[in-house]
Amino acid sequence: MSQIFKYAARHRYIPYNPYLDTEKPRADHSEDLEAEDAEMRILNPSGINAFIKATEDPKHHTLFRLAIMSGARQGELLGLKWSDVIWNDGLIYIQRTFNNQAWYKPKTKASNRKIDLGPSMMAELKKWKLACPPNSFNLIFPNEAGRPINHNNLVNRYYVPALEKAKIKIIRFHDLRHTYASLLIEQGENPKYIQKQMGHSKVSTTLDIYAHLFSKVNQEAVDDRHYGAIR
Secondary structure, eight states, rough: OHHHHHHHHHSSSSOOOOGGOOSSSSSOHHHHHHHHHTOOOOOOOOHHHHHHHHOOOOOHHHHHHHHHHOOOOOHHTOOOBBBGGGGTTTTTOOOEEEEOOOOOOOTTTTTTTEEEHHHHHHHHHHHHHSSSOOOTTTTTOOOTSBBBOHHHHHHIIIIHHHHHHHHHHOOOTTTHHHHHHHHHHHHHHHHHHHHHTTTTTTTTHHHHHHHHHHHHHHHHHHHHHHHHOOO
């Protein structure tokens, strides 16, 4: 299936290879796969703004913004319920994932985590809560039938069109998670904090995955000090 989708995307029979965002249920090695992710592509701030602005309907606008501002995995986002939002503390609580039409508990203890959100993201969630149609699962992002969104439909019908409208080269949905990590690194956050936000079991995993981003930030800091000394 991977080769079929790859061929179809390469020859533009389909706009995007959905296999890239497929998550195996249960015992996959997601951290190992992230660490080996040679195709990581990250949106810069102007790209983030263009992408968010290109998503007009409130549900997907909020979903894509939350993906970038939380680093949550696609299955974690699709499984979020309103009861997972801790409004007073500005947090979302990752307690489940929805992949391949089934519910699962987080794969590791570290994946079962609380993620800090900024005031603007919390305000967006509050706004969407008022507009969100009631559903029996109490989902934050239900489909039209009140059930969890199918991840392929999300990517093909909403995610890829938003990227195309923003004139951004197609990247995987998972790259929004990498984009979030890059924002934390650029802000100078402690690797241990980044590890907890991302849900990695060990800080070494975080450092392995994003070593090139840490190196870039460190090099820029050295350059700034040198320029400051010269001036």
